[in-house]
Amino acid sequence: MTDMHPTPAGTFDAIIVGSGASGGMAARELTRKGLRVLVLERGHHVEHGTDYVGEDKNPWEFKFRGLNDRQHVKARQPIQGTSASFEEGSSQFWVDDIDYPYDQSPDAPFSWIRGHHTGGRSITWGRATPRLSALNFEEPGQDGHGVDWPIRYPDIAPWYSYAERYIGVSGEMAGNANVPDGELLPPMPLNCVEQHVRDVIRAQFPGRTLMPERSSVLSVDHNDRPACHYCGPCYRGCSTASYYSSIGVSLPEAQATGRMTLIDNAIVAGVDYDPATRRATGVRVIDAVTRERRFYAAKLIFLNASTVGTAQILLLSKSDAFPNGLANRSDQVGRNLMDHVYGAAVTARFSGFDQERPIGNRPINVYVPRFRNVDGDKAPFLRGYGYQGRAWRDIWNRGEETPLVGAALKAELRKPGPWYMRLGGFGDCLPMPDNRVTLHPTKTDQWGLPQVSIAFVRGPNDLAIARDSAIQAAAMLKAAGGEIIYYKDTPGPGGLAIHEQGTARMGRDPATSVLNAHNQAHDIPNLFVTDGACMASTGAANPTLTYLALTARACDYAVQQMAQHSI
Numbered sequence: 001m002t003d004m005h006p007t008p009a010g011t012f013d014a015i016i017v018g019s020g021a022s023g024g025m026a027a028r029e030l031t032r033k034g035l036r037v038l039v040l041e042r043g044h045h046v047e048h049g050t051d052y053v054g055e056d057k058n059p060w061e062f063k064f065r066g067l068n069d070r071q072h073v074k075a076r077q078p079i080q081g082t083s084a085s086f087e088e089g090s091s092q093f094w095v096d097d098i099d100y101p102y103d104q105s106p107d108a109p110f111s112w113i114r115g116h117h118t119g120g121r122s123i124t125w126g127r128a129t130p131r132l133s134a135l136n137f138e139e140p141g142q143d144g145h146g147v148d149w150p151i152r153y154p155d156i157a158p159w160y161s162y163a164e165r166y167i168g169v170s171g172e173m174a175g176n177a178n179v180p181d182g183e184l185l186p187p188m189p190l191n192c193v194e195q196h197v198r199d200v201i202r203a204q205f206p207g208r209t210l211m212p213e214r215s216s217v218l219s220v221d222h223n224d225r226p227a228c229h230y231c232g233p234c235y236r237g238c239s240t241a242s243y244y245s246s247i248g249v250s251l252p253e254a255q256a257t258g259r260m261t262l263i264d265n266a267i268v269a270g271v272d273y274d275p276a277t278r279r280a281t282g283v284r285v286i287d288a289v290t291r292e293r294r295f296y297a298a299k300l301i302f303l304n305a306s307t308v309g310t311a312q313i314l315l316l317s318k319s320d321a322f323p324n325g326l327a328n329r330s331d332q333v334g335r336n337l338m339d340h341v342y343g344a345a346v347t348a349r350f351s352g353f354d355q356e357r358p359i360g361n362r363p364i365n366v367y368v369p370r371f372r373n374v375d376g377d378k379a380p381f382l383r384g385y386g387y388q389g390r391a392w393r394d395i396w397n398r399g400e401e402t403p404l405v406g407a408a409l410k411a412e413l414r415k416p417g418p419w420y421m422r423l424g425g426f427g428d429c430l431p432m433p434d435n436r437v438t439l440h441p442t443k444t445d446q447w448g449l450p451q452v453s454i455a456f457v458r459g460p461n462d463l464a465i466a467r468d469s470a471i472q473a474a475a476m477l478k479a480a481g482g483e484i485i486y487y488k489d490t491p492g493p494g495g496l497a498i499h500e501q502g503t504a505r506m507g508r509d510p511a512t513s514v515l516n517a518h519n520q521a522h523d524i525p526n527l528f529v530t531d532g533a534c535m536a537s538t539g540a541a542n543p544t545l546t547y548l549a550l551t552a553r554a555c556d557y558a559v560q561q562m563a564q565h566s567i
Contacts, residue, residue: 011296012038014036014301015039015282015302016037016039016040017283017302018305019041019120020121020122020304021121022304022547023302023305024251025547026530026551026554029552031254032254035300039254039262039263040283041116042265042288043115043116044117045264045265052236054089055089055239056231066089067088068086077094080095080096080097083113095115100116102454108435108455108456109494110456110494111493113496117264119247119248120306121306123247125245125498126365127216127243128367128388129164129169129214129215130179130213131157131160131546132539132541133177133178133180133370133539133541135177139382146336146430146505146536146537147507147508147512147513149536150507150513150536151506153180156546156549157180159550159552161182162549163545163549164183164184167548168216168222169184169215170186170188170212170217170219172187172211172212174369178369178370184214188364189212190212191391192353192356192391194391197421200476200480200481205476207371208368208371211369212364212366213366213388214545215243217234217363217364225242228242228243230359230360233361243363266286266287267287267447267449268305269286270317271284271326272295273322275319278523278524279526280301281297282297282298283298286447299526300562301527301528302554303529304530305531306531306532306533308454308500310504310529311503312452314326314327314333315437315438316449326527328514329522329523330512330513330522333503335433336435336503337456337494337500338430338535339498339501340429341385341429341491344424344425344467344470345389345425345488346423346473346487347420347421347486348421348482350419350481351483352481365388366388366390369386370386370540381461383430384540385427385469386426386541387424389424391421393417393418425466426497426541427462427491427540428465428539429462429538434457435457435502437453437503463490467489467490470487501533501538501543502535503533504529507536510523519554525561525567528558530550
């Protein structure tokens with residue numbers, strides 16, 4: 001933007017935009033390799049532990065008894081409030097939708113769930129960390145939807161192991177190719193109903209497995225971090241760093257090297273490019289509070305601002321060399337926005353376990369790996385889905401839904417409630433070029449930058465996956481003796497899985513992709529993208545471990561290239 005008149009505010013070896021899961025990993029890797037690193041975070045500062053104000057509170061200790069100020073949420077956070085992790089103890093970790101607007105079509109809605117603060121959504125994420133399978137890296141090239149991944153599972157497998165050993169991943173070795181085994185800590189146990197359903201699935205549904213979720217929550221002490229003590233809702237923050245967050249794990253390690261500078265309230269207005277050297281030269285920033293404009297120079301740029309945020313920055317970074325946005329000769333920046341097919345779910349009530357009570361607040365779900373379109377299975381749709389879910393026993397808060405009052409209500413709530421189990425599908429989302437992020441031609445944000453505009457529709461394959469996931473979940477729960485009390489076979493709006501991916505995808509051909517096999521921009525050797533924007537497909541598994549593995553791999557490659565003066 002020519003009206004900014006940027007002035008140098010510092011020179012670094014590397015700039016990382018974004019302090020969340022992948023940005024924190026990049027900071028750790030690059031500082032440990034000797035680089036002087038600047039991390040830019042667009043949101044406010046959060047202090048690990050100190051600012052987890054709801055971490056240890058009981059519901060009755062909150063002003064609204066843990067039920068939120070519903071009028072405030074309706075008025076100020078109607079989109080953020082739809083997240084499963086949003087509640088009175090965590091609402092401070094989600095943006096105000098009124099202060100941070102974006103444009104979306106009523107006919108193609110997308111729920112953009114955001115946390116603008118140090119650590120980003122790594123504080124509030126669900127912590128599931130499975131690997132993608134070999135098939136996930138092969139399918140786009142086989143079925144022609146999207147572009148072929150430029151890597152295969154053996155390329156990333158050592159980096160999966162590297163990331164697992166670092167962050168700590170608890171889980172069960174399953175011997176299932178659709179959820180590859182890795183460097184796992186001991187699994188957390190299933191409860192009685194989950195064990196029962198697991199046994200029925202094993203006996204009656206060949207090829208299907210119910211297992212403890214692979215999770216970045218520590219089941220034992222690991223890398224000087226204590227094991228989880230099952231205290232409760234992780235998304236309020238974890239002062240013991242018993243789950244991986246950048247603010248609790250990787251950013252402190254980067255800071256300890258003495259080579260990291262972290263600046264909060266830094267709104268990135270663009271990345272500058274020098275056509276003479278074919279390199280990015282630095283990042284233009286607006287101070288979110290003072291509106292001061294600054295420029296930071298660096299030899300290496302990593303964009304980790306989230307799938308939508310990274311696309312926005314690339315599109316903002318126009319120049320004569322890149323009139324449609326930086327690294328966008330392919331016209332693929334912003335396109336192919338994906339989010340897991342999410343929202344179809346089934347819940348069943350179980351009897352026969354009244355003598356059993358759960359102990360503690362186990363922080364993980366159960367997981368059923370993909371079983372459709374594998375091992376000879378032929379489904380009436382492409383690719384597949386997995387399930388996440390859990391069994392639980394109702395507690396006192398079921399009193400919200402009973403007609404009882406007074407002494408009868410108190411007597412009823414002194415008894416444990418019934419057992420339930422829920423299975424919800426997470427399906428592979430096919431990329432579509434018109435599901436995309438663009439810049440609005442007239443609407444701007446509070447800093448004068450064009451607002452993001454998002455268009456996203458669910459294709460027929462997504463809808464077929466959702467229907468089948470509900471049918472099969474109901475069949476498994478019924479076979480285990482469950483009474484179905486909730487059944488939904490349609491997905492919610494895009495974004496609610498909070499697994500948005502695509503918009504700057506990896507690929508073999510610069511004409512159809514933005515990044516190469518090392519997450520390096522085809523057109524700009526010193527520009528890397530390792531957040532969700534880089535993904536060529538979603539698979540059916542949670543993506544964060546893949547981001548961390550790709551980030552570590554890209555950092556290793558970038559530093560090698562710098563040593564060879566190729567960057």
